[in-house]
Amino acid sequence: MIIAAAIVLLILPFIFFRGSELVRALRNQFALYAFATGVWVFTRTVNAIDFDPYIAIVFLAIAQLTLISIHLATAQPRNLATRFALAAALIYAIIIPTQFRSALDGDEPFYLLVTESIVHDHDLDLANQYRDIAKSDVGRPDLLPQLGDPVGPHGEQYSRHEPFLPLLMVPGYVLFGVQGAIATIALFGVLLVRSLVRWLEDEGISDATIRALMPLIVFGPPVVFYAVRIWPEVPAAFCFVEALRGVRQQRGQRWVPALFALVMLKLRFVLIGVMLVPFILRGRDRSRALVAGCALAILGLPLLVVWLVSGSATNVHTWRELIPVAPMPYVKGLFGLILDGATGIAFQAPLFLLGIFALARWRSMPEGFRVGAIASLLYVVTLLPRSEWHGGWSPPLRYIVVFIPLLALGAAALYEQSRAVRAWLAPIAVWTIGITAHGIAEPWRLFHIANGENTVGEWLSAMFHSDFSRLFPSYIRPNFAAIVAAGVFGVVLVVCRTGALACPDRRGRLSCTSLLCAVLLALFFHFGRLPGDRVEFEDAHVVHNGGELYPYEYQVARFIYRGGWLMKHGDSMSFLAKRGSYVLFYASTQPAVIDLGGHAFHLDTAPTYAMTIVDVPVTGPTTLRCLDGSVNLDRMDRRD
Amino acid sequence: MPDRRSIAIAVLAAVAAAVACAASVQFATPIDRALPFLAVVVVLLNAPVALLPLIVVENVIVDEPTRLLAIGLVMAFAFSGGERTSRPLRADETSAPLVVFLAVLVLRWIPLHNVVIWRELIILAGAVAVAYVMRGPTLAVLLALFSPAWPAKVAVMLFVVAVLAAFQLRRVKSSRLVVALVIAFFPWSGVMARGWSAFIHAPRQGNRHYLGYALKSGTAMSIDVPEHAEAVVVSGANTQRLPCGTILGTINGAPIKAPDWGFMRREQFFASRNCYPRDPAGRIRDYGWSAWIDGAERIPLPYGTKSIRIAVNPHLPKNATLQVEAFE
Numbered sequence: 018m019i020i021a022a023a024i025v026l027l028i029l030p031f032i033f034f035r036g037s038e039l040v041r042a043l044r045n046q047f048a049l050y051a052f053a054t055g056v057w058v059f060t061r062t063v064n065a066i067d068f069d070p071y072i073a074i075v076f077l078a079i080a081q082l083t084l085i086s087i088h089l090a091t092a093q094p095r096n097l098a099t100r101f102a103l104a105a106a107l108i109y110a111i112i113i114p115t116q117f118r119s120a121l122d123g124d125e126p127f128y129l130l131v132t133e134s135i136v137h138d139h140d141l142d143l144a145n146q147y148r149d150i151a152k153s154d155v156g157r158p159d160l161l162p163q164l165g166d167p168v169g170p171h172g173e174q175y176s177r178h179e180p181f182l183p184l185l186m187v188p189g190y191v192l193f194g195v196q197g198a199i200a201t202i203a204l205f206g207v208l209l210v211r212s213l214v215r216w217l218e219d220e221g222i223s224d225a226t227i228r229a230l231m232p233l234i235v236f237g238p239p240v241v242f243y244a245v246r247i248w249p250e251v252p253a254a255f256c257f258v259e260a261l262r263g264v265r266q267q268r269g270q271r272w273v274p275a276l277f278a279l280v281m282l283k284l285r286f287v288l289i290g291v292m293l294v295p296f297i298l299r300g301r302d303r304s305r306a307l308v309a310g311c312a313l314a315i316l317g318l319p320l321l322v323v324w325l326v327s328g329s330a331t332n333v334h335t336w337r338e339l340i341p342v343a344p345m346p347y348v349k350g351l352f353g354l355i356l357d358g359a360t361g362i363a364f365q366a367p368l369f370l371l372g373i374f375a376l377a378r379w380r381s382m383p384e385g386f387r388v389g390a391i392a393s394l395l396y397v398v399t400l401l402p403r404s405e406w407h408g409g410w411s412p413p414l415r416y417i418v419v420f421i422p423l424l425a426l427g428a429a430a431l432y433e434q435s436r437a438v439r440a441w442l443a444p445i446a447v448w449t450i451g452i453t454a455h456g457i458a459e460p461w462r463l464f465h466i467a468n469g470e471n472t473v474g475e476w477l478s479a480m481f482h483s484d485f486s487r488l489f490p491s492y493i494r495p496n497f498a499a500i501v502a503a504g505v506f507g508v509v510l511v512v513c514r515t516g517a518l519a520c521p522d523r524r525g526r527l528s529c530t531s532l533l534c535a536v537l538l539a540l541f542f543h544f545g546r547l548p549g550d551r552v553e554f555e556d557a558h559v560v561h562n563g564g565e566l567y568p569y570e571y572q573v574a575r576f577i578y579r580g581g582w583l584m585k586h587g588d589s590m591s592f593l594a595k596r597g598s599y600v601l602f603y604a605s606t607q608p609a610v611i612d613l614g615g616h617a618f619h620l621d622t623a624p625t626y627a628m629t630i631v632d633v634p635v636t637g638p639t640t641l642r643c644l645d646g647s648v649n650l651d652r653m654d655r656r657d
Numbered sequence: 658m659p660d661r662r663s664i665a666i667a668v669l670a671a672v673a674a675a676v677a678c679a680a681s682v683q684f685a686t687p688i689d690r691a692l693p694f695l696a697v698v699v700v701l702l703n704a705p706v707a708l709l710p711l712i713v714v715e716n717v718i719v720d721e722p723t724r725l726l727a728i729g730l731v732m733a734f735a736f737s738g739g740e741r742t743s744r745p746l747r748a749d750e751t752s753a754p755l756v757v758f759l760a761v762l763v764l765r766w767i768p769l770h771n772v773v774i775w776r777e778l779i780i781l782a783g784a785v786a787v788a789y790v791m792r793g794p795t796l797a798v799l800l801a802l803f804s805p806a807w808p809a810k811v812a813v814m815l816f817v818v819a820v821l822a823a824f825q826l827r828r829v830k831s832s833r834l835v836v837a838l839v840i841a842f843f844p845w846s847g848v849m850a851r852g853w854s855a856f857i858h859a860p861r862q863g864n865r866h867y868l869g870y871a872l873k874s875g876t877a878m879s880i881d882v883p884e885h886a887e888a889v890v891v892s893g894a895n896t897q898r899l900p901c902g903t904i905l906g907t908i909n910g911a912p913i914k915a916p917d918w919g920f921m922r923r924e925q926f927f928a929s930r931n932c933y934p935r936d937p938a939g940r941i942r943d944y945g946w947s948a949w950i951d952g953a954e955r956i957p958l959p960y961g962t963k964s965i966r967i968a969v970n971p972h973l974p975k976n977a978t979l980q981v982e983a984f985e
Binding site for chain 1: 666670673674676677678680681696700705706708709710711712713716717720722723725726730733832833834837838841842845848855856859860941
């Protein structure tokens with residue numbers, strides 16, 4: 018695999034460059050290899066061994082890719098769409114094997130199981146697949162039907178997932194098995210890249226901007242992670258771009274198949290199709306009825322298919338989900354999608370945050386962006402109040418991957434319009450490189466329980482035994498940082514209109530954005546080491562000696578539970594806490610006695626969560642012991 | 658010429674970067690404590706994005722060699738071009754003297770308390786002059802790395818010759834790779850300068866049973882060998898003037914050739930005639946240009962040896978000793 022990666026990285030300059038540019042790119046590539054070899058030799062000399070060689074190789078490959086991308090920003094290749102598509106094909110091809118370090122997870126095995134059933138049994142009944150799951154190519158002998166999966170009148174076991182994606186994967190699966198199925202998705206990723214570049218060009222984005230941003234879009238999260246795993250999001254993103262292009266160009270040959278495939282991939286994408294209908298009809302006088310009929314037929318087809326498979330046109334969903342609810346879930350969902358530390362755009366794919374900021378400059382944005390934004394409105398509004406807005410057990414940004422092309426267009430347009438935005442590209446690139454390397458090196462970490470912590474927060478908390486997670490905004494488990502982040506976001510959105518997001522000097526030689534980030538980073542590490550005002554007992558900064566996580570990690574829809582740590586007699590935990598009085602939230606089916614910092618507290622029976630006042634005598638590491646009974650400890654909030 | 662606003666922004670940026678990095682210092686090594694200075698260098702190189710990994714590395718990597726190497730790599734990134742989205746100071750542009758000035762400070766002036774100012778000023782001025790003449794930093798940085806501060810007259814002569822040669826070498830293109838590679842190892846620049854053989858034969862240490870004997874010339878002693886010991890670690894003391902390969906004594910009749918323990922120190926290296934050990938068992942000591950590897954040599958023992966008799970060469974100088982450091 019290392020050799021394959023090296024060959025692919027060697028081929029990449031030939032795709033983008035010619036003549037002296039090619040020589041320069043190759044020279045830089047060999048120079049970086051020489052440099053890496055020098056570093057490797059020296060690591061032996063100085064005995065610097067505290068790193069994983071696999072991660073080091075991943076970082077080297079990404080450094081090479083970064084070098085090519087930097088070089089690309091200053092080069093002048095033409096026909097960018099095809100070149101980026103070729104590059105994406107090669108890169109995705111070498112990333113696919115890295116994902117096999119962990120088993121298929123989330124919805125992936127179920128999609129593959131349906132493909133298997135189509136190929137072997139020519140039906141959608143998975144009952145026999147579940148019976149002989151050990152013989153399946155899925156590689157998940159523990160797989161069981163998902164909660165709420167449709168069951169047929171004769172005991173047929175269907176999947177809740179639409180069968181269109183499994184159908185698309187059939188040729189790949191027949192030819193190359195699981196790898197072939199994933200390669201099918203990667204192929205859609207390649208098509209997405211080509212279509213996206215074409216769309217950006219159609220919407221008037223300059224080549225220079227495309228060259229600067231596309232590497233981050235193509236090789237960065239979330240596209241890269243969804244293009245090498247079995248999810249319908251990347252094919253849907255491709256169909257969305259094609260549908261938008263078709264609508265903008267008024268070309269039925271483009272939007273009809275694209276819209277058809279989009280709504281067939283997932284029922285929820287019908288909401289996008291519905292919003293596209295007015296744009297499809299716009300400007301048509303004579304054939305309006307025919308086009309409207311065609312569009313409605315396309316939108317109705319997935320409902321029919323789902324009804325035939327599951328017996329219900331809405332499958333596991335209900336029409337009630339479309340009815341507006343109280344405003345607070347919308348607020349949480351909206352800011353969560355944008356700012357959440359674990360699943361928000363700002364932390365998982367910061368480049369696309371520029372696409373959100375582009376909304377502040379609505380009038381100056383390309384027509385395609387505005388059409389796309391309106392088309393996505395119903396889908397987003399329906400998604401926001403759902404308890405699963407963050408995507409559940411999946412790689413981050415699952416439900417909004419389909420809009421990544423749209424956000425990319427907004428980001429590109431804003432990048433062209435604002436010099437201040439361009440100054441943010443370097444910190445964004447550094448963060449993106451880090452996330453990409455992490456996801457490729459440790460693909461299992463792409464999945465994270467929705468407990469309010471993120472991978473970085475957990476890692477630092479575990480390292481320092483101090484609550485770093487509280488410094489990341491969480492809308493899954495709302496915290497103070499979430500309020501601050503929402504405020505800052507609002508201010509930035511307003512400021513974005515003025516373009517004062519950076520302070521470059523007249524010659525643009527020194528940008529303050531990186532400095533600002535550096536100062537914030539230093540403050541982050543400083544305050545991260547101090548005790549906070551809240552202790553969540555299941556978090557990584559708490560050192561647990563006994564007890565267990567509640568609910569357990571793989572609990573279905575775990576995010577709807579109130580988490581905690583179950584303790585029984587003899588268990589203890591220690592954590593960093595400030596001196597003072599706290600409100601302790603707990604649940605217990607029997608009376609329990611705990612010891613906190615040398616003081617004993619009696620906890621009454623509380624089948625649902627209850628509160629009691631406890632004291633921490635001194636600031637610093639504090640130990641909590643369960644002296645008697647058993648108790649589910651949720652959290653502890655400081656009162657003063 | 659930069660205007661007042663640019664200068665003011667640069668100064669403010671440097672101060673902010675230094676303060677941010679000063680607040681991030683977590684460890685006590687001179688390299689860690691020099692983080693604010695490195696932050697200023699990064700800002701002057703117009704690569705402020707390098708501040709982010711610098712702060713992260715300092716905070717999250719506990720293992721000392723790995724952390725220092727990571728800091729070196731970040732600095733190499735800053736010197737090799739840094740933030741290309743704005744206009745960076747590039748190694749092959751007219752900013753070469755500034756790049757060299759900063760590179761010499763990074764390579765040779767950490768730790769500051771070990772710096773003999775007037776000697777280092779000679780080297781700094783010489784390196785900047787070479788860079789100015791050559792319009793590129795590579796040769797100047799290499800000269801600055803390898804030139805000795807002791808004796809100073811050698812450094813002066815070296816740079817006079819280098820400046821004259823630089824006029825002839827102007828056509829040679831500078832390589833950012835070389836500068837980056839040198840900077841990457843700045844936490845141990847002294848080892849790079851004086852102990853480059855360590856790249857081929859990296860020193861290693863096994864489990865040691867320490868002895869700590871210093872035997873004068875003409876003396877002899879017997880020592881019982883502990884169970885499982887495979888080698889004895891020895892070195893010379895006050896033997897740095899002896900030619901390479903001088904026999905310091907014998908172990909059970911076999912000759913002992915070992916360098917002086919401290920011959921790689923910056924003050925002694927130029928005057929020393931010793932060679933890097935064939936089977937090095939020393940440790941890297943100190944940091945920056947003061948870093949050096951002690952000259953401990955590993956002498957393997959035949960399998961099953963129960964005791965050894967060490968006899969010191971009676972022809973060694975009067976103050977020379979053979980140090981028997983440990984069994985491994």
